Amino acid sequence: MQLAEQSGEGIILGIDVGSVSISVVAISDQGELLNEAYALHHGDIRSSLEQLMKVYRKKHILGLASPSGKTQFTKQVRNFDQQVSLMEAARILNLNPRSLLHVGAERFYLVELDPEGNYLQTSHSSSCAAGTGSFLDQQAVRLKLNDTGHLSQMALQNASPIPDIAARCSVFAKTDLIHAQQKGYGLEAICDSLCKGLADNIADTLFNKTIPESPIYMSGGVSRNQSVVRHLQRIIGKDLFVHPYSEHFPALGAAHLLLKEL
DSSP: OOOOSSOSSOEEEEEEEOSSEEEEEEEETTSOEEEEEEEEOTTOHHHHHHHHHGGGTTSOEEEEEESSSOOTTOTTEEEOOHHHHHHHHHHHTTOOOSEEEEEOSSOEEEEEEOTTSOEEEEEEOOSOOTTSHHHHHHHHHHTTOSOHHHHHHHHHTOOSOOOOOOSSOHHHHHHHHHHHHHTTOOHHHHHHHHHHHHHHHHHHHHSSSOOOOSOEEEESGGGGOHHHHHHHHHHHTSOEEOOTTGGGHHHHHHHHHHHHHO
């Protein structure tokens, strides 16, 4: 992709390549959000990204920004720290959060801010991807569902008791799924249990000592899973706010950080 040689009227693209999905946002040289797209790449990152970028081929592109560091397909990408990108997205959207909970496919973490929006500290999950968003992706495949969005929809329909399913280990989860099905638990109850398990893992890891200050905004692909959000809110006893562009926060923030440098 050919970039513009100098600033002027044009767009900046924020590209966030995750372990299962890609987020692309376009902002104007005035910082206005022009377009956004989100897609699962199923391991074929290059083809999926090329498909998402088709709409920009004839655009005047001022720069490419990434919060993930996984866009090695071109040296023209400016990489930014993901947490800084999240805070920048919250700033430009005027959210005024005290906490930012990011839950992706590989990891999750909590960024805490002071009343003025200054960084205080970050709490992280372990480096192991078990019990994160990818866990639900794996279980959706096992249950022969379309995707995790389908799994979330099934979970929200549940009104029955749920089985105990290990959410920290995919191997144990497989055994528990088989036992739950043999005991006659419905698909909705099993999906609900899986979402609750992920919420429990997040709470046990990040909220086991203190509950962060509100408002708490959730970002990342899992923020779109209403069942996980519902369970997590019940566990911590506080509202979690999910912005319409929550899955695009890192890409959006990175694009605005690059805009500041032009």
